Amino acid sequence: MEADLTLLVNGQQHILRLDPETPLLYVLRNNLGLNGPKFGCGLQQCGACMVLLDHIAWPSCQLPVRQTTGGVAITTLEGLTRPDGTLHPVQAAFVQEQAAQCGFCLNGMIISAVSLLKQYPQPSEEAIRNGLFRVLCRCSVHTRAIRAVQRAAASG
Template identity: 45%
Template sequence: MARLNINGKVHNVDVDPETPLLWVLREQVGLTGTKYGCGIAQCGACTVHIDGQATRSCAMPIAGLAEGAKIRTIEGLAGKGGELHPVQKAWAELDVPQCGYCQTGMIMATVALLDQNPTANDDDINTAITNICRCGTFNRVRAGIKLAAQNLKPAAAQPAKKRA
């Protein structure tokens, strides 16, 4: 029996310790926002946060999770009252996804990047966001990351808007 803290709620799951976290999330806990892409931790569709770090869940056995690790999925990003995370808002504003399949992983990778580096430049983005999008929306993803970073800045740090 494993105890997992997922999106702030403790779940007791009775599965083989070698079961990848992705399948526990989807089949045992019922959180299907995290997607299966490749099964070898290469594409990033399965990205979740473990203690704030972007982690590819398809190759992470639950045995590898320390007791008390905090797991966050796409379902856990929204704020109280269901308000979208600034990255989700940027994605919607710029219509980032095409088919959308990989986008939960892209969003989770982006949130982890901006949590660690809110002023990420293009080199930082290239290094951190290695998720694959088969539709090729990488330019819109980059624009979404930059918009989200702007929206995450405290109001005092943003330049004043000029009045017309």
């Protein structure tokens, strides 16, 4: 049964007529055209679908959209870039450290890193490893991703 739902995505309010049980990932990609979050495993285990919910990294592939209404601030990879095109410090650090190969895990890595740095501005290497733990990467860029998070933390 569809209902009018109000979502706050990347600072903009959207009123959409949806089935409240639709996974947030599908709404972001299919209704709002945001392709940063990816469909990976569909089981909330790979991290490709990560978004920020009030600054906390959360997998969106099984999350019913009804749980993200009522003023929850949803931020996708696209929402991190400033309106003038300037990259978020974490995005810039990932570019500088060349911390991507195929790019499929990149959304989850960056979203997780932003969330981590919001909670712990100067994390240890162990904290960074734990913060990125929920994101699977087959290209072996983990050491570069850790360096990117360290770089972003150092840039303030």
